[in-house]
Amino acid sequence: MPPLDEYAVNPQQIENGVVMLKKRQRNVMLWAITSSTIFLASVVAFFLQHDFVYSFFGITTELKQLHIPLSVDANLAELGQHRDYFSNLLSWFGWLILKLFVSFMGAFFVIHFLKKIRFFYVRFQSFILKFVGWLIAFIVLWAGLTYLQYELNNEENEAYSDVIHYDKNIQQSELAQYLQRSNVDEPVKAYLLAQAALLHTPVDKDAAIPQVLALVKAEKTDPDFFEYGFKPEQLWTMQHQLYGQSLTPMAKIVSRQVAQAEQMSSVVQILIIAAAILFGILSAILLLLSQHLKRRIFRVEQRMQLK
Numbered sequence: 001m002p003p004l005d006e007y008a009v010n011p012q013q014i015e016n017g018v019v020m021l022k023k024r025q026r027n028v029m030l031w032a033i034t035s036s037t038i039f040l041a042s043v044v045a046f047f048l049q050h051d052f053v054y055s056f057f058g059i060t061t062e063l064k065q066l067h068i069p070l071s072v073d074a075n076l077a078e079l080g081q082h083r084d085y086f087s088n089l090l091s092w093f094g095w096l097i098l099k100l101f102v103s104f105m106g107a108f109f110v111i112h113f114l115k116k117i118r119f120f121y122v123r124f125q126s127f128i129l130k131f132v133g134w135l136i137a138f139i140v141l142w143a144g145l146t147y148l149q150y151e152l153n154n155e156e157n158e159a160y161s162d163v164i165h166y167d168k169n170i171q172q173s174e175l176a177q178y179l180q181r182s183n184v185d186e187p188v189k190a191y192l193l194a195q196a197a198l199l200h201t202p203v204d205k206d207a208a209i210p211q212v213l214a215l216v217k218a219e220k221t222d223p224d225f226f227e228y229g230f231k232p233e234q235l236w237t238m239q240h241q242l243y244g245q246s247l248t249p250m251a252k253i254v255s256r257q258v259a260q261a262e263q264m265s266s267v268v269q270i271l272i273i274a275a276a277i278l279f280g281i282l283s284a285i286l287l288l289l290s291q292h293l294k295r296r297i298f299r300v301e302q303r304m305q306l307k
Contacts, residue, residue, distance in 0.1 A: 018300055025293035032286035033108065035279045037101050042276035044096060049272055052093065053265040057257045058233045062241055063198040066164060069229035071188055099145045107137035164196040170207040187218040188228055194238055205242060212238050219248045226250070233257070 045052070054060055111134050114120040124130040166173040175196050179189045194211035197204040215235065219225050236254040239247050246252040 015304075018297060018304075021293055021297050021300070025290055025297060028286055028290045028293060032283055032290055033105055035286060036283040037097075037104050039276060039279040039283050040100055040104070041097050042272050042279060044100075045093075046269070046272050046276065048093065049268045050265050052090075053268055054258075054261050056264075057261045059254060059257055059261060060233075060237055063195060063234070063237050066192075066195050066199060067231050067234045069188060069191065069231075071228045072184055072192075095145070095149045099142055099149075102145060103138045103141040106141045107134045110134075110137035110141075164199055166196075166200065170197055170200075170204065185224075185228065187215060187222055187225060187230075190214040190218065191228070191230055191234075195234070198238060198241060203241075208238070209242060212242055216247050219250055 051060065111124065111130060114133065115124050120133070124133060163174045163178075166176075170176055170193060173196055175192060179192065184192075190211040194208050194215065197206075197208035197211065200207075215230075215238075230250070232250050232253045235248065236246060236251040236258075239245065239251050246255065
């Protein structure tokens with residue numbers, strides 16, 4: 001018979017196996033975090049996809065930016081030099097993905113490094129305290145990135161937000177006072193003031209309605225209306241925000257884009273739901289597998305200590 005030593009397991013092999021299991025568990029956990037981040041992004045995208053698809057076609061259901069027509073003077077036109085709806089929403093969504101990913105994964109790294117300090121190592125033996133620490137790290141990272149996003153975007157938005165700001169009466173705004181002193185045509189004044197009223201917080205429909213009606217009348221009677229440089233999508237948004245329908249031929253031009261946006265929105269919604277279900281299930285499987293490997297490592301290490 002062969003000696004029993006031939007059947008004995010080499011402790012070094014067990015230790016190497018544990019190292020491999022730990023590496024595998026770490027990789028599975030990283031994949032679980034990545035898939036969870038995509039799942040969370042899919043859930044958020046489900047609620048944002050309608051506006052996102054509409055902005056792809058240059059349309060928005062509510063006015064969000066000031067459009068300055070080319071027919072105004074250069075001083076006022078500078079206020080309109082900012083990104084379009086789609087670029088703004090794409091930037092916002094990119095920041096959202098970045099904040100989710102960095103905050104979600106960064107919180108785990110923060111806990112990992114804090115555990116190297118004995119004070120936190122002792123307290124993080126409790127799952128509840130570890131979760132509270134992770135949550136605080138997540139909030140701090142999210143708040144930091146949000147502040148950075150605000151600082152980067154603030155300068156761009158501040159230029160025209162100050163000009164259209166007013167408390168109670170739209171005539172108090174710098175824009176209205178500037179238009180009173182200028183030789184801008186009346187339809188252009190109505191176009192700009194209607195936008196200022198709809199961009200006001202809260203929306204000032206009482207001030208916007210007469211300006212939009214003046215635009216409707218001007219489109220029917222002013223032969224130079226199409227030369228002012230008005231944006232059909234902006235007219236469509238203003239009319240739909242106030243009346244829920246297109247009132248003029250220029251706004252009705254956008255109807256085809258709206259139909260295409262609705263069709264694409266339905267397709268995107270289905271894709272997002274499918275992605276959310278897929279990555280939700282994948283995240284759950286990976287998390288369970290990671291926990292299984294973690295328990296297995298713990299049992300092996302316990303047996304090694306007993307020996």
